[in-house]
Amino acid sequence: MKLINESAWQYLSVKLPMLGAFFMLILIPLLQWLVDYKLIPDQYYAVVTGLVIPALAWLGRKIAQPNLHNVNSFVTVTAGHSNVDPGAINGKFKEAELVTKFRNAVAHYLKEEGIAIKTDGVGSDNHNLNTAIKLIKGSDVAVEFHMNAASNKAAYGIETIALPKDKKLAQDLSKVVAKAFNSKLRGDAGWIDQSQSARGKLGFISNGGLIVELGFISNDAELKTFNEKYWLAARDIADVLIRHVK
Incomplete structure (x- = not known):
């Protein structure tokens, strides 16, 4: 296997999910507390925790970064x-x-x-x-x-x-x-x-x-x-x- 000679951190599709994972560390205990006290339905917890990171990865992929994706560069x-x-x-x-x-x-x-x-x-x-x-x-x-x-x-x-x-x-x-x-x-x-x-x-x-x-x-x-x-x-x-x- 040959790795690509580049920094993955330049891509939003990497940065946003990592940012989401950081905030999830704070959000998950809060969601669990809300579920425990019946303040939100159980399914909200599953939806939020299951979709936040994939959604951010999709968003990072869709946002244009012209300086990284200039197909005419040479x-x-x-x-x-x-x-x-x-x-x-x-x-x-x-x-x-x-x-x-x-x-x-x-x-x-x-x-x-x-x-x-x-x-x-x-x-x-x-x-x-x-x-x-x-x-x-x-x-x-x-x-x-x-x-x-x-x-x-x-x-x-x-x-x-x-x-x-x-x-x-x-x-x-x-x-x-x-x-x-x-x-x-x-x-x-x-x-x-x-x-x-x-x-x-x-x-x-x-x-x-x-x-x-x-x-x-x-x-x-x-x-x-x-x-x-x-x-x-x-x-x-x-x-x-x-x-x-x-």
């Missing part, structure tokens, strides 16, 4: 660059191909938990930036994956570029990747404000997304760690996104 996960734009390269390794693998791994873990997703391709497909940007609209959160590169081959570390409103999420995403790769956090505890990014204004971020830089492809040691542990980092990224949307 998470967007995309890979940087595209099939025709390899991005940064280190030997036989191309940034676009590496982040596509990472995107697929994150998508796998999200789907395992029943999270609706949209991606900029399936398998080895990696569509262009315009396609990725179009997928952001309507999503609960949109994340794109990239890798940094530098002329200094010793440069390393993890960062997430995002708008100030997404600072905490950006830091959480960077933190789990840095832990999985035994790397360091760059910027403000892993967050880089788009306005302070060397890349300037980025379309994916301006439209509401976050860009996670999964280390430096130009650093041979960090590249090796990525190839060995990207599934672990992808699982942890998925966990952060699941907690964020739930």
Whole structure:
């Protein structure tokens, strides 16, 4: 048996019956006293004690909770660059191909938990930036994956570029990747404000997304760690996104 990864306390169908059970502890002695002194018929006791909790459970189920039952909610996960734009390269390794693998791994873990997703391709497909940007609209959160590169081959570390409103999420995403790769956090505890990014204004971020830089492809040691542990980092990224949307 596999339990659903969520808090049952968010549902009124759970809260109301529990509240009813609490009040029944007070109500039952009172009803019994009224019955004993013939102030109410015996059947009232049976009706009240037997129907209160089921009635509250039914009511909790019928009351709409749009924030919990948004059938159109989804998470967007995309890979940087595209099939025709390899991005940064280190030997036989191309940034676009590496982040596509990472995107697929994150998508796998999200789907395992029943999270609706949209991606900029399936398998080895990696569509262009315009396609990725179009997928952001309507999503609960949109994340794109990239890798940094530098002329200094010793440069390393993890960062997430995002708008100030997404600072905490950006830091959480960077933190789990840095832990999985035994790397360091760059910027403000892993967050880089788009306005302070060397890349300037980025379309994916301006439209509401976050860009996670999964280390430096130009650093041979960090590249090796990525190839060995990207599934672990992808699982942890998925966990952060699941907690964020739930």
